[in-house]
Amino acid sequence: MKKPALILLTLMLTFSTLWGGAVAMGVTQIPHEDPTKAENHYSLSLPLLNYANAISLMACRNYSEAGDLIQQLESSHANLPEEVQFVMSRFNDLAADLTERLDRLDVVLDECEILLSQNEMDATPRKIVEARGLVAEIGSLIGNVNTAMDELILQTAPFISAREAASVQASEARLRESMGKLAQLEDWYKDLLENMESEAGKKETLTATTLTLQTRSSRAWVGESLSVWGNLIAEGVPLAERAVSLHISNSQIATVNTGRDGYYSTWLTLPYWYDVDEVKVHAFYYPEGEDSDRFSATSSEGINIAVMFHPTSVQIEAPSKMLPGLPSEIRGKVNSRGKISGRNVQALLDEDPLFQISTDDDGYFSRDIMIGEEIAHGEHSITFSVAPDNESRSAGTITVSSLDILKAKPVVTLRPPGTIFLPAKLEPTGKIFPPLSSIARIKIEGEVHSSLPLNEAQAMLEVAGASSTSFVNGGEFSVEMEVPFSFSRVGLQEIKLRLVPAEPWQLPSECTTEVLIINLAYLLVLVVVLAGVGVEMIMHRPHGLYERKDKLPSYVEEPHEPLREEVIWLPEAVPIAKENRGVILKAYYSAVAWIQKIYGILLGPQMTLRDFLNQVSSSHSRFAGVLTRLTGLAEKALYSQHAQGEDEASLAQDLSAQIKKQGSEEQKT
């Protein structure tokens, strides 16, 4: 018994080892790692190097890219030590501020340059003052950025790994170099500003000019030509043959030359601007050529002109709710004091074109539309835009109406049978496996309700892995399907009905319920197995006769001689020539079996032959004498070393026969 246990233990150990291997092999080659076990390390040279790049970009006056780069270095998401992050954040703020000021200074200096070139001596000094202020701020900011840079380098030092030391050192050197270039830029701006101030000083000696602008009307229609005129004078002297440019609301509309008396006049056509009520007209004079060294630039006072046009409106009669797939009419009328016939109306459903139409003579339009089924249900909008008509000076208009696309969700209820039995029907298939096709035909009844018409909806029924499709209409319905047999289909099973309506205004719907499936074959198998087990148990029950000897300790523990292996079992003795012992035992067993069968007295596993004799004698005394003699012979056959004679064998057979005979007679009576 030790050997099998050892084998079992070995097997289990082997199995455990294999199991460990199998689980370890469970780790596939998916490219990812456990974040909690990942190694943490910083990259410190990268921010320093990129700050150096950003400062270099600033030094090259590429402020937009420098600003973008600094924005990218926003430190809150960076994987860096907190101390470094804090200084980086401060450095970022200062650098961003510096970039913004430098950019602004560039713009202001450009404006100064233009004003100076145009001899705009009224506006130039203000711009120069602004630029001077910016240069001072920039000087202060560069100092602060330098301090922050030193602090940043100081803070990063403790976290630099040996591997990164060289690259960090190179980045630091690059950053310091960039800061040097930035200081040079500051000097360059200072020089530029000084030059401009010097030039502005020179131009203050130019002759001042005056420009006037007049018009007859303070209002005009869109597209109407407006008469304007004025004079250009330099210290009381008219300036002849000089170009005057006319602007409407900052857009240059016309250019006209002055006459000999400095007078100019022209017609300005008001643009078709329907989105403004008023425009401002200005006249400008910019000295050109030799005039640049003689006269300053000037502009006229602005004149406000009220803009006139015919407002347009549109009235829409459109359904607020629509069903996809069903036609609906949209009507409308364009109202305007200008032209209303032939006006172009465009309709957009959300952002997609819906239709385009022209109005009739009375400004009406109508259109039948049908929304496709692909549209999602819910709130949508229809935008109607009427194009402006410049000929009649009629403005355009836009109006938006909301549209609710309706889709109904049918409500499905199922009334399945309480129980389904499997298999309900057997059909030969002619195949080797499975030899029979067995199914259960089930009928499911139910109801479908929808607030909108529903016809020929596709109903997909799924039960226990099987499915079938049929078509149902609104109201009551009945669906039949065949459920193929499988032993795994047993117990409560889900029934699912999916409804896919044909109408575009209906939404798909589904309903789920449960049904009890009783698998008769499964039950049959269970009964067979249980019966088999029962039979097996019964077959092995009479241990007293057919069981192993080791279950009869009293039988073997009181031997007159040492127990031999052969007597462990109670063999069915076979009469063989010269084998009287077997004949005796067979006769005894035959009698015992017969008593057991007739009287139900069992030779239990713990009983000796003598115990059995006592039990039989106490309840059936008529057998006592015969059975005592037979038991004596059987004991002798079992335990004695001496061979039994033929007479004893014959006697045993007679005694056994007597017992059976007596018993049978008693049964008959």
Next chain:
Amino acid sequence: MLIRKMSLMVLAVLLMLAMLVWFYPSSGDFEGKNSSWNGSSNFLSRFQATPLNSLSSLPSAPEETTLVTIPYLEFTSADLEILKEFVATGGSLVILDDFGYGNQILKYLGVQARFSGSLLLDPLFNYKNENFPRTFTFSSSLAEGGIETVTFNHATCLEGIPQENVVAQSSYFSFLDEDYDGEWCEGEVKGPLPVIAINELGEGRLTVIADPSILINGMLDMGDNYLFLEEVCTDKIYLDLSHLPETPLDKAKQRLREIRDWLGTIEGMLGLIVLTLVLTLKHYVGLKSKLLSQGQRRGND
């Protein structure tokens, strides 16, 4: 006698093995029943997602349905057709991939987008190290949803995406480590690079994400990963597990399931009955013949 005992022992060990395999929790990557760092059990439970072992189980009316797929196994043409139909009829398909078969789906769907297939590293904006790049540049719609950062785990990037479809980009400092040396080298593409894109396709929507690991248990709560997935995975959610590589343990579990299913068939059940009967009868017949032979031996003695 020894053979009989050995047979019983082997049978016992086999049964133990089967039970252990059956009940031992799955350790496969992205497995829905795997609750360790690389599983997707949290995603399934928190999003109430339904795991799919076959794409054919997808609902026939995919409106208001999101399918999340991690294509680490090649798709059959039937599966590709199911995906195409799913998107065309209103479903929302979310493809999470880095080095798998995502491009096979994208090609079949006829979109220009592709997964780069090179490793995306970010030495500055990361979680712990450059293999966990963090992105914090999002489209206005995602930013308005409160998403500030999404953390990846050994990701790649997207290519061929129209700018208007890009909803998240890696940082300026990220790069594609094409030679896998962990450092940026001359010629390697630098950030910002698109990592998430959303595209309207047919009646449905296609979301392409350059790293499937954002939904594993160990990454789901990192940064705003959960919030982001909530934005793209809406309504009824299905997680496709049918295109994930199987571990030996998963394979063993699958074999056991197949055996169980086979035993549920007529052939299987009949076979089992016959086997039981044969073994029982053999045992009985064997015992009987043994008794007879012992009796004979005794007789001879």
